[in-house]
Amino acid sequence: MNTLCWHCGEPLPVTVIDARVGGELHAVCCNGCRAAAEWIGQLGLADYYLLRTQPAKKPEPSQDADRNGYLAWQRDELARHVVRDLGEGRRETMLFVEGVRCTACVWLIERALQSLHGVASVQVNALARRARITWIDDRVSLAQILECLARTGYRAWPLHARALDDIRRQETRDALKRLVVAGFGAMQAMMFAAVLYLRGGEAPDVSAEALFRWLGFIVATPVVLYSAGPFFKAATRSLAARQLSMDVPVAAAIALIYAASFVEALRGGGHVYFDSVSMFVFFLLAGRYLEMRARHHAGDLVDALARLTPSFADRRREDHSLERVGTHELRAGDCVHVGEGGLIPADGLLLSPACRVDEALMSGEAAPVLRRSGDMLIAGSVLVDGPVDLQVQRVGADTVLAGIAGLVERAQVERPQLARAGEQATARFVVRVLSLTVLTAVAWSVIDPSRAFAAALAVLVVSCPCAFALAVPAAITRALTVLARCGVLVVKPDAIAALAQASHVVFDKTGTLTMPQLAGVQTFNGVSPERALRLAASLARESHHPLARAIAAACNEAALPAATQVRSEAGLGLCGVVEGRELKLGSSRFAAPDRELPGDDAAVVLADPAGAIAAFRVSEQLRPYMRDVIDALKAQGLQLRIISGDASDKVADVAAKLDIASWRARASPADKLSDLGTMRAQGARVLAVGDGVNDAPVLAGADVGVAIASGAEIARASSDIVLAGEHIGGLVTARRIARQTVAVIQQNQRWALLYNVVAMPLAALGFVPPWLAALGMSLSSLCVIGNALRIGAA
Amino acid sequence: MNAIIILIPLALVLLMLAVGAFFWAVDRGQFDDLQTPGLLPLDEAQKRADSENDEEPAP
Secondary structure, three states: OOOEOOOOOOOOHHHHHHEEEOEEEEEEOOOHHHHHHHHHHHHOOOOHHHHOOOOOOOOOOOOOOOOOOOHHHHOOHHOOEEEEEEEOEEEEEEEEOOOOOOOOHHHHHHHHHHHHOOEEEEEEOOOOEEEEEEEEEOOOHHHHHHHHHHHHHHEEOOOOHHHHHHHHHHHHHHHHHHHHHHHHHHHHHHHHHHHOOOHHHOOOOHHHHHHHHHHHHHHHHHHHHHHOOOHHHHHHHHHHOOOOOOHHHHHHHHHHHHHHHHHHHHHOOOOOOHHHHHHHHHHHHHHHHHHHHHHHOOOHHHHHHHHOOOEEEEOOOOOOOOOEEEHOOHHHHEEEOOOOEOOOOOEEEEEEEEEEEOOHHHHHOOOOEEOOOOOOOOOEEEEOOOEEEEEEEEOOOHOOOHHHHHHHHHHHHHHHHHHHHHHHHHHHHHHHHHHHHHHHHHHHHOOOHHHHHHHHHHHHHHHHHHHHHHHHHHEEEEEHHHHHHHEEEEOOOOOOHHHHHHEEEEEEOOOOEEEEEEEEEEOOOOOOHHHHHHHHHHHHHHOHHHHHHHHHHHHOOOOOOOOOEEEEOOOOEEEEEEEEEEEEOOOHHOOOOOOOOOOOOOOEEEEOOEEEEEEEEEEEEEEEOOHHHHHHHHHOOOOEEEOOOOHHHHHHHHHHHHHHOEEOOOHHHHHHHHHHHHHOOOOOOOEEEOOOOHHHHHHHHOOOEEEEOOHHHHHHHHOOEOOOOOOOOOHHHHHHHHHHHHHHHHHHHHHHHHHHHHHHHHHHHOOHHHHHHHHHHHHHHHHHHHOOOOOOOO | OOOHHHHHHHHHHHHHHHHHHHHHHHHHOOOOOOOOOHHHHHHHHHHHHHOOOOOOOOO
């Protein structure tokens, strides 16, 4: 019997709900899944279930009709900044779609939207999770489009109309063109070079050789001038900034090989390497192309921010009536009304007497904090109880939230300078090759000056492509594949080297080291704790909130009754019907407002209309196996430190449990970044692990930022490595493989150097016939690849 | 040798045509989505069913 939900793939409760799709009944786990599955069936798109390779994202419980704010998009003046008018009533917009997991999602979204009358075209980019939609304005509205997506199980946010220009699409197209030009060029150059290599024993035909040399030059020129353009541009930029980035030796190698071969061709000399330089560029571009796709997959800062701020605000007019305006229309001094569970649209002073807000954004802690009249509320935080009025102080780019995004950007820009040391290995190799070249030139000018140039050139030309084009990419590609298999997605491949060299690890506490778990149940009116937990868990199962997940996880009983009519009130709790009883689960004010409950404020209360049934205390506990992970990291010789936004006693407690001596509490995102700077100044290479919005600047600024996939979008977008699932155990494996990779790269480089040092003089002296040289070259390449395949094997 | 004199420039011209055609295709968005087109053939049955009951109103 099937034990998993047909729609989202989560374990089924015993009292399953059936979804009727295409005349057949399928077991699903909750009403959200049933609604989505039946809607997909009604659209005639049930093939989605056959095409997909991953289960769908579990839909959020249905919310108030306008909680998502979809209806407000019908007002033209609001929609103006997200929609572009294409003329003749055609409109275009770019949506960020949450929950796109595999190709079948793309298929489903495109078909579902095209079933709407008036939608002209839909293009979904699964990697970027963006959808570009054109529609005819008088037939369908943006609100209907968003509504249709929500019913299918995807939440969508319209992005600013600027996103339509889509830099990333341009980047992808550009990279693809350069790659193909380099590929064609390399193939042709190789063909012409083969003629020169294989001329063998026949009497040399001078004019034919010259012809093939110049043909090589013709096909290699677009490769160097067009395809390798980005390397030259980046190298010039980095030299102008007085930095030595990876692009400098690469650009230097390309330019040298090309220029030297050109000079040789002019002189009529024997050795031109137009094929090597084209191949070199092609391999480098292929690596960059893969890297770019991984980067696009990890997300974009702009998209992440779009999810954090509300699109609308309710502004008070002079006569105290409310009008709904776009957040971008707010000005300092406006008075804004925010409903219970709403998102604060801009930074402002609280005018109402008191309220509680969830400022996880700044502190990483989900527990609500009390704010009194005159206190500052920050944009993007969730109002836990309300409603309140606030006076806007700062909007748009001046808000604290925008400041965090600014910190992320600044940290990313400053990073190359800080991470310069990480590129030393490459720089050392280039220096070695260059000195060997000079040595050869000097030696030959003593022995036979006429051959000095050719010999020096041969060393430079043949060692560079072999080492760079094969030794490093083969090892990196292998490492990326092995890591992906154990759930570690490397976004920036230079992160592998930095990961191997890391000396310190900085952890965020909440969500990274710990997660909320049920610590105790207190019941009222004589209900047994087991029964209360059963009721609460059937409701909590429907939600994604960390507290709800903790309660659902605590109940290991399989025979859970199904909850119906579940609604979630953002920031407050859930309500629904279980076993015919109308239940509420959430903060005490929400669930049982008329009753003062003993115990702490943060408890989660289960109540029915007659009153409170039970209170659940959820406390933070270490993630499973965390101690093992920490011990393993220590055994690898890493220094560990916790930097958290939480209170001192809580951080000290966790640090003691994990035996981590160094910690810091009450740190804001900027504090975390400055702490990182201090550690760096003392020579530490820092690996940062985090999951929240407040961790994003540190993740971006650290030598290696590691985000947890279940964490905030903005944290993933700022990191170098994303750990799949909720477990950071992958970090230990990742570091072991990274160290192995670096060792293999060094072995490969040494091998390439040794081979060339031995083979080159022999070849130059004429001891090696061409067929033997070709054989030796192939065997050398096989050695390098075979060595790379050892990564992850042990 | 004479054949080479004709064939090599011909190959280069064809190469340029191929690259030109590829650039044109990239600019027209042919390579933007490399995933969903793979599913299109599987969708044929659905399309035929759609065109048969065309009068059915869109949900």
